[in-house]
Amino acid sequence: MKTARHGVIILIASILVVITIHTYMFMITPAIPPRPLMIDIKPGTSAWKISRELENQGVITDDMMFMTLAVLTGKVTRLQAGAYVFEGKHYPMDIILILFKGRTLRYRVTIPEGSTVYDIGAIVAETGLLSKTDFISSAQDIKTTSFFGIDAPSMEGFLYPDTYYLAPHMTALEIMAKMVNRFNEQCSSGMKQRLRELDMTWHQVLTLASIIQKEAVSTKEKPIISSVFHNRLKKNMQLQSDPTAVYGIDGFRRKIVPQDIRNANPYNTYRCKGLPPGPICNPDLGSIKAALWPARTNYLFFVSKGNGTHHFSRTYEEHSRAIRRGRTVKK
Secondary structure (H helix, E strand, O other): HHHHHHHHHHHHHHHHHHHHHHHHHHHOOEEEEOOEEHHHOOOOOHHHHHHEEEEHHHOOOOHHHHHHHHHOOOOOOOOOOOEEOOOEEEOHHHHHHHHHHHHOEEEEEEEOOOOOOOHHHHHHHHHOOOOOHHHHHHHOOOHHHHOOOOOOOOOOOOOOEEEEEOOOOHHHHHHHHHHHHHHHHOOOOHHHHHHHHHOOOHHHHHHHHHHHHHOOOOOHHHHHHHHHHHHEEEEEEEOOOOOOOOOOOOOOOOOOOOHHHHHHOOOOOOOOOOOOOOOOOOOHHHHHHHHOOOOOOOEEEEOHHHOOOOOEEEEHHHHHHHHHHHHHOOO
C-alpha cells in the first residue's frame, strides 16, 4: 500500500516538475512572428479564443501554456479587446501585459492651431480610420452639434487643436468627442465668468477667436487685434476680416486678393455686419483668451506691415496712410 502511495506521489511530483519546467521554458522563450501582425480582438472574445489566435499567428508558441500563465497571474478574465500590433521578439508575459493593459494600436494625429474642419478631416483621413468626406459630413451635421449640446451650424471652433491618439474603429463622433473634451478642459471658471461679463455665448467668443487666430501672426498682437473687432462690434461696423471671405473653400492656401473679399459668402464680414454665422477655424487657447480679454485701445483698423506684425489705426485716414506706406515699402 505504501509502495503504491509512494508511486502516486512520485508520479504527481514528476508531472509537477515537468509542468514547472515546461512553464518556465515557455516563459523564457520568446516568439518572433514572421512579419508585423495586427490582430483585432473583438469585445467578448474568450481567453481561449485569444490564445488560439495568438498561436495561429505565431505570436506565442503554446496556447495551452499561455492560458495557464494567464490563469496563474490572475489576468485570464481581464484581457482587453482591441487592435494590437505585434512585431519582433515578445516573451509570453509581455503579451499578457499588453492585452491586460490594453496597449492597442493607436494613431497619433496633431491638429495645428487654426485648422478648419476640412483640414482636420484630411488629417484624420490619413490614418485610414474614415474618409475626409465622412468626417466633414459628421462635423457639419446638426445632429452632431445637438449631441454635444452646441447651438451652432457645425462643430467648427469646438474641435480643440492638439495632439490626439486615436484607436482603430473610432467613429467621427468619437474622435470629435476627444477634441470637445479637450476644449472643455481648457475652459476655466474665470473664462466662464468672463463670458457672463461680456454677455456673450461660447459660440460667439469662438467665432471671434477664430477670426483673431486667422489674422494674427504674432501672439502678442492677438489682444490688440481682438480690441479692433470688439470696438467695431460696439460701433456696429463691419468687421471686414479677409479670412472670413474665403471660409468654406476647401484647400484654399493662396494669398487673399481683392476679388476674394467680394465673394457672396455668408461668412464674409465685408458683406455682412456683426459676427459671421460661426467660427472660421478652431482657435487655440491664446486666441480664445484674446477674444475674452481684448486690449484696451481705440483702434478700429489694422494692416499688415509684411513682417508678421500690423500697423493699428484709430481713424480711416491713419489707416489709409499706413496702407500707402506699406505699398511704398513693398515697391
